[in-house]
Amino acid sequence: MGIFRGTGGTGDATTDAVASQVGTDASTASTKANEAASSATDAATSATAAATAKTAAETAQAAAVVAKTAAETAETNAETAETNAETAETNAETAETNAASSATSATSSASTATTKASEAASSATAAASSQSTATTKASEASTSATNAATSETNAGNSATAAASSASGASTSATNAATSETNASNSATAAASSATSAASSAASAAAALDSFDDRYLGSKTSDPTVDNDGNALVTGALYYNSNTDVMRVYDGSAWVDASSGLTFAELQGKPTTLSGYGITDAVASTAISTFGGTLVDDANAAAARTTLGLGTAATTASSAYATAAQGTTADAALAASAVSTFGGTLIDDADAATARTTLGLGTVATTASSAYATAAQGTTADSALQSNSTLNADNMTTGTLSGGTY
Numbered sequence: 225m226g227i228f229r230g231t232g233g234t235g236d237a238t239t240d241a242v243a244s245q246v247g248t249d250a251s252t253a254s255t256k257a258n259e260a261a262s263s264a265t266d267a268a269t270s271a272t273a274a275a276t277a278k279t280a281a282e283t284a285q286a287a288a289v290v291a292k293t294a295a296e297t298a299e300t301n302a303e304t305a306e307t308n309a310e311t312a313e314t315n316a317e318t319a320e321t322n323a324a325s326s327a328t329s330a331t332s333s334a335s336t337a338t339t340k341a342s343e344a345a346s347s348a349t350a351a352a353s354s355q356s357t358a359t360t361k362a363s364e365a366s367t368s369a370t371n372a373a374t375s376e377t378n379a380g381n382s383a384t385a386a387a388s389s390a391s392g393a394s395t396s397a398t399n400a401a402t403s404e405t406n407a408s409n410s411a412t413a414a415a416s417s418a419t420s421a422a423s424s425a426a427s428a429a430a431a432l433d434s435f436d437d438r439y440l441g442s443k444t445s446d447p448t449v450d451n452d453g454n455a456l457v458t459g460a461l462y463y464n465s466n467t468d469v470m471r472v473y474d475g476s477a478w479v480d481a482s483s484g485l486t487f488a489e490l491q492g493k494p495t496t497l498s499g500y501g502i503t504d505a506v507a508s509t510a511i512s513t514f515g516g517t518l519v520d521d522a523n524a525a526a527a528r529t530t531l532g533l534g535t536a537a538t539t540a541s542s543a544y545a546t547a548a549q550g551t552t553a554d555a556a557l558a559a560s561a562v563s564t565f566g567g568t569l570i571d572d573a574d575a576a577t578a579r580t581t582l583g584l585g586t587v588a589t590t591a592s593s594a595y596a597t598a599a600q601g602t603t604a605d606s607a608l609q610s611n612s613t614l615n616a617d618n619m620t621t622g623t624l625s626g627g628t629y
Contacts, residue, residue, distance in 0.1 A: 249428035256421035266410045278400040285393040292383065292390070299379040306372040315361060446471065446478040 437450045440462040450456055458475040470481040497505045511519070514530075521527040528537060536544075562570070565581075572578040579588055587595075 245431045249424055249431055252424045252428075256417055256424050259417045259421070266414075278397075278404070280396055280400075285390070285397070294382055296379075296383075299376060299383075301375060303372070306369060308368060313361070 433452070437452065437454070437457055438460050440447055440451055440460060442463045442465045444464070444466050446464075447456070447462060450460065456473045458473060460473040461470060461481065463470050471478045472481045494500050497503075508516070518527060518530050521530055569578060569581050572581055
């Protein structure tokens with residue numbers, strides 16, 4: 225059963241544990257959610273960087289392939305140009321040889337120069353023209369060779385640059401692969417954190433729902449269902465704002481949370497006297513066996529028995545005679561022996577009232593010297609008054625002080 229603990233509500237061991245677990249699971253869920261969000265952000269950043277690096281690597285690799293192809297083409301062209309130059313040089317040398325042969329033939333044919341003069345002149349002109357052409361071709365061949373050498377150098381530089389680009393592309397590809405792996409790991413970690421966060425959130429939600437089913441909050445009257453519209457559970461609590469009382473559901477009806485509790489059912493009570501603020505208690509070892517029995521008696525009757533008291537101990541003192549009335553109670557006059565008149569007489573407030581009860585006249589309070597004695601007369605009316613005159617009417621035979629009459 226729940227215990228009302230003042231402002232803030234009530235609880236029992238289970239409710240307190242549930243409330244504590246709710247707080248712990250909610251904190252864990254929040255931490256895991258933050259970790260998942262951070263991991264997801266890192267994963268997204270790494271994935272973007274990996275994609276960028278991969279694109280750059282692919283671009284560099286394509287450029288390297290193009291540069292390598294261009295270098296190979298330039299090298300092929302240089303080799304072709306060099307071959308053409310060598311061919312041109314050979315042709316020039318052949319033409320020069322032919323020209324020399326023609327000149328020799330012209331000289332040798334001097335005898336026939338007359339008939340062959342024009343032919344010789346033509347041949348000489350042709351030879352000079354061929355020699356000039358050969359010189360031009362040789363110059364062109366030299367230029368082609370120079371260009372070929374330059375192209376070869378450029379091709380070598382292009383090949384070197386291509387190799388460097390290929391190496392950079394390989395490094396970028398490696399970095400991209402590493403970034404991709406890191407991104408995958410981050411994504412995996414993010415997924416794991418998200419799963420843990422979801423699990424913690426689910427646990428927190430379940431604990432909160434359980435707590436919400438047990439503590440229904442502040443209401444103006446006894447609820448018939450819990451906050452989710454489900455059947456009430458035994459031990460459910462709510463605060464009645466109209467009566468300012470915490471109430472608990474016992475399985476069939478709502479009762480005040482404080483009703484029916486015994487001292488043994490109270491939770492968290494002190495186990496020592498000092499815990500109750502008692503610092504001057506007498507140690508049990510300082511109490512005799514008799515004293516222990518006396519203070520442990522269940523009621524006053526048991527304590528009187530322990531003390532050995534008789535029934536007189538519970539009788540009012542007015543029921544007994546005082547020392548002036550008798551030395552013992554046995555000598556006292558019992559109330560049953562007193563008549564109604566006697567009871568009235570002894571209950572009178574004063575002497576005047578008592579005289580009235582006794583029917584006494586005023587003579588009762590007059591001194592006896594004011595009246596005649598029996599020797600003086602049978603009644604007061606026949607007594608000689610102090611102011612009376614002695615005569616035969618009021619005198620009888622007798623002796624007066626001082627003489628006989």
